[in-house]
Amino acid sequence: MVSSIFLQRELRLLARQKADWLNPLLFFIIVLSLFPLGVGPEPNMLRIIAPGVIWIAALLSVLLASERLFKDDYRNGVIEQLVAGRQSLLAFVLAKTFANWLSTGLPLLLLSPVVALLLGLEQAALGAMALTLLLGTPLLSLLSVMGSALTMAADKGGILLALLILPLYIPLLIFASSAIEAASMGLGYQGQLAILLAMLLLALALVPMAVTSALRINVS
């Protein structure tokens, strides 16, 4: 109940500030199109580097979207009110995370066929990419919400957020790109997907608690 009110609020904010989520998407496409220009449009080469390139672009665009996640709410006192009031901070965090995923992760998932076209991925690898994005982008959202909550009140948040969060993205990057790679070679990739799912569930259980305590610390 409370969660849905928070979610409505988040979605309304997103609808009014379209640049907050459209720009990261544009950024994703642009980064992806830079690679063929940078390393040369050789199809075989592109196919080899595609898994890593897709995921690095995804990480960076989610990172870009997460910088301002809590900044406005912090500045105009919303978070202070939530901490002081008796509303569930956890519901707020979950709504924030879900809205973040809806506005950044889901569009990446929907864009993935276009991406496959750009980089010349095969049919089999396309499915693997969609599945890794499905499991991986919620994890990205959780981690970036956490980073954003930690750096909420910091003076120089932007670059610091990248320094904190990018190392935490590394395990995800390894398993996701290795799943796509295995798929494009015609191998099974259930193992990598299982690990991605395990990481997602673990993060889902622990990260919201870390975020709520980060929010409390920042307004105390």
Add this chain to the structure above:
Amino acid sequence: MFKWLDPYAKSETLYHFCGKLLPYLMVSALALLLLGNIWGLAFTPADYQQGDSYRIIHIHVPSAIMSMGAYAAMASAAFVALIWQIKVAHWAVLAIAPIGATYTAIALITGMAWGKPMWGAWWVWDARLTSELILLFLYLGVIALNGAFSDRQVGAKVSSLLALIGVINLPIIHFSVEWWNTLHQGASITKFARPSIDPSMLWPLLISILAFAVLLMALTCLRLRTAILVNEQHRPWVRKLVGGQ
């Protein structure tokens, strides 16, 4: 136990306690370091396969073990600081972080120097090396996060929280050689089984590990004392101590 520990949450008591420990820790760290390293580097037999180049183990393994030990200590301090709201524990977190980062860097650099002759490459992207690199980033993240806030107290709390979150990396580093087929070898010293390393090489190694541990404690005491003085500079006892007006 809490009754016994409680007075040390007070900065003045802790300052003097660290001061009392410091000379003993420093002297024994130096003695152990000299003993372990000279014994290990000069007087142990050469390895049948790796020749003399294996001797870097006497620096690589202690620094790697203690890079994780320092993180565990830092995270414990962070836990205490956040749960019981103890200020000095926050300062302990920040006292340990640069030492741990240095140990991690030493472990990585000596590992590279060892990897070049043995594996033929300075760096390979296997799980042990990658997770140790992430450990270095976590240390640097804790340091950087602390410096980013204009309110020092919030900075200390937030960086403690990050230290606590990063604990997830410790089991990953430890088990990385078992979970993945890594180029990095498995553990040679285990508590329960017979170690797969000859006693003549084992003893200096154990002494070196102990030396790095004691050095960690000594440096932490030193840095914690400085942190207490800086943070409590307006308190009367500090003013009296430094002979100010």
